[in-house]
Every structure is written in structure tokens, then in C-alpha cells.
Amino acid sequence: MTSHTLHFMPPPPRRGRLARLGDWMARHRGAILAMQWIIVVFYLVLVALPAFLPHPHPEARLFSSDFGAASSVDPTFSVDGGQSRVEKIPYAASWRDRLVLLAQYLFWGLWWPFVILSILLMGRVWCGVLCPEGALTEFASRHGRGGPIPKWLRWNGWPLVAFILTTVYGQLISVYDYPQAALLILGGSTVAAVAVGWLYGKGKRVWCRYLCPVSGVFALLARLAPVHFRVDRAAWDAYRQRTSAVDCAPLLDVKHLKGATQCHACGRCSGHRDAVTLSARSPNGEILGGPPPTTHEALLLIFGMLGIALGAFQWSVNPWFVRGRQAVAEWLVNRDILWPLTDSPAWWLLTAYPEANDVFTWLDGAAILAYIGIVTLALGGATLLAVGGAARLAGADWRRLALGLTPLAGIGLFLGLSMMTATHLRAEGHALPWLPYLRGALLGLALAWSAWLGLGLLRADTPRRSRLVVAYALWLMPLTAVGGSWVLVFYVW
Numbered sequence: 001m002t003s004h005t006l007h008f009m010p011p012p013p014r015r016g017r018l019a020r021l022g023d024w025m026a027r028h029r030g031a032i033l034a035m036q037w038i039i040v041v042f043y044l045v046l047v048a049l050p051a052f053l054p055h056p057h058p059e060a061r062l063f064s065s066d067f068g069a070a071s072s073v074d075p076t077f078s079v080d081g082g083q084s085r086v087e088k089i090p091y092a093a094s095w096r097d098r099l100v101l102l103a104q105y106l107f108w109g110l111w112w113p114f115v116i117l118s119i120l121l122m123g124r125v126w127c128g129v130l131c132p133e134g135a136l137t138e139f140a141s142r143h144g145r146g147g148p149i150p151k152w153l154r155w156n157g158w159p160l161v162a163f164i165l166t167t168v169y170g171q172l173i174s175v176y177d178y179p180q181a182a183l184l185i186l187g188g189s190t191v192a193a194v195a196v197g198w199l200y201g202k203g204k205r206v207w208c209r210y211l212c213p214v215s216g217v218f219a220l221l222a223r224l225a226p227v228h229f230r231v232d233r234a235a236w237d238a239y240r241q242r243t244s245a246v247d248c249a250p251l252l253d254v255k256h257l258k259g260a261t262q263c264h265a266c267g268r269c270s271g272h273r274d275a276v277t278l279s280a281r282s283p284n285g286e287i288l289g290g291p292p293p294t295t296h297e298a299l300l301l302i303f304g305m306l307g308i309a310l311g312a313f314q315w316s317v318n319p320w321f322v323r324g325r326q327a328v329a330e331w332l333v334n335r336d337i338l339w340p341l342t343d344s345p346a347w348w349l350l351t352a353y354p355e356a357n358d359v360f361t362w363l364d365g366a367a368i369l370a371y372i373g374i375v376t377l378a379l380g381g382a383t384l385l386a387v388g389g390a391a392r393l394a395g396a397d398w399r400r401l402a403l404g405l406t407p408l409a410g411i412g413l414f415l416g417l418s419m420m421t422a423t424h425l426r427a428e429g430h431a432l433p434w435l436p437y438l439r440g441a442l443l444g445l446a447l448a449w450s451a452w453l454g455l456g457l458l459r460a461d462t463p464r465r466s467r468l469v470v471a472y473a474l475w476l477m478p479l480t481a482v483g484g485s486w487v488l489v490f491y492v493w
């Protein structure tokens with residue numbers, strides 16, 4: 001090739017900032033792995049160690065010892081001029097107290113709500129770059145047996161089943177409040193992830209792809225992310241050099257990647273065949289223009305994220321739940337049926353921490369199950385009927401139509417999980433007067449966003465205006481029900 005021909009070669013296209021960030025991730029795999037292993041160590045210490053420490057003193061605070069002193073109820077009586085007076089002795093939290101509180105705060109106050117937010121904003125970067133369980137299962141798979149993935153494991157209903165079981169079980173054993181319960185659920189999930197990694201695949205994340213209890217939720221939320229790894233098929237096909245296959249840990253066919261749903265945004269494929277680019281996109285694009293979800297995904301959205309999750313967030317703040325449980329207890333006592341009022345025999349069956357004055361009875365366990373079950377069936381059932389009815393009228397796929405509810409479900413999850421953040425901050429003495437306004441704004445955004453998506457989905461399938469109006473009115477009904485439930489939680493109860 002002469003210098004003359006070089007003169008006429010087009011300059012390579014300049015890659016934008018996002019694309020360069022993706023390329024940086026591909027080139028600095030070592031730095032990402034180092035960060036993953038630091039998080040793994042941090043995670044293992046925080047999930048395991050607090051479970052073997054005593055329950056923190058009720059006055060112990062993580063950051064603020066002053067606030068603990070001001071609200072101390074540790075009285076010392078003395079005689080002063082014939083009158084009793086109370087001296088408040090500040091409680092100095094020990095390192096054990098603080099470690100247990102730190103683990104609670106990080107896991108439930110920061111980790112979960114902000115992982116949900118990060119997926120809404122950046123796709124599944126959490127999975128591909130930060131998740132300790134993903135790092136461990138991939139490591140185990142790299143050094144394990146490397147067996148083929150069995151057919152039963154590829155069933156796409158596992159994320160739905162696992163989400164239901166872990167959410168409900170977590171409520172029964174008070175996973176947010178006690179490190180033993182957190183160790184059982186989070187640690188149990190980690191052990192299962194490592195075992196699955198060791199058994200199946202070679203250097204892959206079989207657990208994350210098929211079994212992780214939150215992978216279905218993350219897959220739904222990632223559809224809204226305004227960034228994704230985009231594959232330019234024309235550039236891929238035009239690339240003339242031989243390339244080795246991409247080491248995609250969640251086992252994706254990168255060439256045919258259509259969206260952010262299953263992509264863990266690990267960046268390993270960025271720049272591959274000059275065709276894969278980290279790019280910006282419309283947050284509505286994958287929902288309005290992408291393929292419909294599977295039936296299990298749609299059911300997870302309707303019954304899991306909008307039903308079970310709402311029931312789990314609600315029961316402890318609902319005064320009707322307390323009154324109903326009390327009425328049943330009196331009814332049982334009047335009939336001399338006392339065994340349902342006996343205490344839980346073990347903390348791993350139902351919450352049982354006598355040292356913290358927190359022991360569930362069998363009736364408590366049954367009441368929680370009944371409450372979550374009723375909310376799930378009522379809210380999820382009504383949503384399914386409304387979405388199904390609208391889809392029938394519009395001649396649309398009900399699963400695709402259900403996707404319009406994703407913003408409401410996702411922002412609802414963030415709002416529900418951040419209730420723990422607010423509890424922790426209030427315990428540290430922060431009044432948070434702005435919180436009701438922020439919650440109102442987020443709820444309004446979620447409702448408006450879902451309403452907009454619903455209209456877009458219906459318009460794409462319904463040419464007749466009269467049908468569109470009726471179908472849309474039907475489709476909006478779940479928004480009213482779910483929005484109303486959140487209003488009860490934040491402003492009425």
C-alpha cells in the first residue's frame with residue numbers, strides 16, 4: 001500500500017465517551033477483577049461475622065453516640081435534696097455493636113435499594129462488575145468440574161420461584177433485622193452459587209443466568225437502562241479478521257444481542273469485531289420496540305414485584321394487620337385453642353430472638369403468610385385481569401403490555417427497600433423532613449412513566465381509537481391500585 005492510497009483512507013470513527021468507557025472495561029479486566037475480590041472479602045466478613053456476635057444494645061448507634069445518649073433510657077436513680085432525679089448515662093456502642101449495625105446498614109440500607117437504582121440507571125453493571133456472588137460462582141466454575149448444564153436447570157421459571165421463596169422466607173425470619181437470618185439467606189445463596197458454579201459450565205455464571213433469585217427482577221429492570229452494549233450487525237459481518245469467541249460469563253450469544261435484559265454489562269466484549277459499543281439509548285426503547293418477555297417474566301413482574309414485594313413491605317406498617325391478628329388471637333383464646341399462640345421453636349423457622357424481645361408465634365407466621373398471600377392475589381390478580389383485558393381489546397400480547405408496568409414496579413422496589421434506609425438514618429438522629437416530598441415525586445414519576453409506556457404499547461397495536469380508549473382505561477387500573485397502596489404506606493398508616 002502506497003502513501004498515496006493511505007491518503008484516501010477514511011479516518012477511523014471517533015468513539016464517544018461511553019464507548020471509550022466500555023473499551024476501558026475490556027482492557028482493564030485485571031482492575032475489575034481486583035475490585036471484585038475486594039468486594040468478595042468485604043461481603044464475606046460482613047455477612048458472616050455479625051451472625052456470631054451478640055445482638056446490639058437497643059441504644060447502640062452506628063455513627064452518632066450523642067444521639068444514643070440523648071435518647072438513653074438507662075436511668076440511674078439518686079437522692080438529691082429528698083427528690084429523686086434521673087441521670088441519663090450515654091451508651092457507648094462497642095465495636096461489636098457497630099459491626100452488626102454496619103452490616104445491617106450496608107446490606108439493607110444501602111446495598112439493595114441502590115443496586116435497584118443502579119440497574120435502572122446503568123443496566124446490570126452490578127452483576128458484571130461488582131456482585132460478589134457472581135465473582136465467586138465464576139471462579140468456582142473456572143476451577144470446577146465443568147459439567148454440561150442440565151435441562152431442568154435451564155427452566156426459565158426458576159427466578160420467579162426463587163424470588164417468591166426468598167422474599168417470603170426473609171419476612172418470616174426477619175432478614176432485615178438479624179444477622180443470623182441474613183447469613184442464612186445471603187450466605188445460603190452464595191454457597192448454592194459456588195456449588196452450581198463448581199458443577200456446571202467452564203468459567204461461566206450458570207447460577208446468575210438461570211437460578212439467582214434476583215436475576216429475573218434485574219432482567220426486567222435493565223430494560224429501562226439508558227445505556228447498553230449495542231451490537232452493530234453490519235460491522236460484525238463486515239469484519240474480515242478471525243476472532244476468538246467472546247468470554248461472555250452469562251452465556252450470551254453476543255452476535256445476536258438485542259438488549260440489556262440478560263447482559264451483565266461486564267464490558268468484556270466491548271470493541272469486539274469493531275461492532276460492540278457501550279451506547280446511550282432511550283430508556284423506553286427496549287420496552288416499546290423489543291421482544292415480549294417470557295410468561296414467567298411477566299408473572300414475576302405482576303405477582304412478584306407488584307404483589308409479593310408490596311405485601312412484604314406493607315404488613316409491618318399496616319395497622320389493620322395488627323388489629324386483624326389481635327382479633328384472631330382473641331378468637332382463639334376464647335375457644336381455648338392456645339397452640340397457635342406459642343413461640344417459634346427456632347429462629348430459622350420463624351423469628352425467635354428472646355434477648356431482643358422479638359419472638360414470633362405460629363399465629364404471627366400464619367398472619368404474615370396470609371397477608372402477603374392476600375395482597376399478592378388481590379393486587380396481582382387484578383393487574384393480570386386488567387392487563388389481559390386490555391390486551392384482548394387491543395389485540396396485543398399481554399406479556400408485552402405488562403412490561404409497561406416496569407417503571408412502577410422498579411421504582412416501587414426502590415421506595416420499599418429504601419424504607420430501611422430511612423429507618424437506619426432516623427435511628428442515627430436524622431429527621432429527614434424532605435422524605436415525604438421525595439417519595440411523592442418518585443411515585444409520581446413511576447406512575448407517569450408507566451402510564452406513558454402503556455399508551456405507547458397500546459397505540460402500537462390498536463388502530464381503532466374507540467378500542468384504544470377503553471383498553472387504556474382498563475390498563476390504567478393497576479396503576480391506581482398500586483399507587484394507592486403506596487400512598488397508604490407513606491401517607492396514611
Ligand code: SF4
Binds near residue numbers: 263268
Ligand atoms: S454481552 Fe456478555 S460479555 Fe458482553 S458486556 Fe454483556 S455480559 Fe459482558
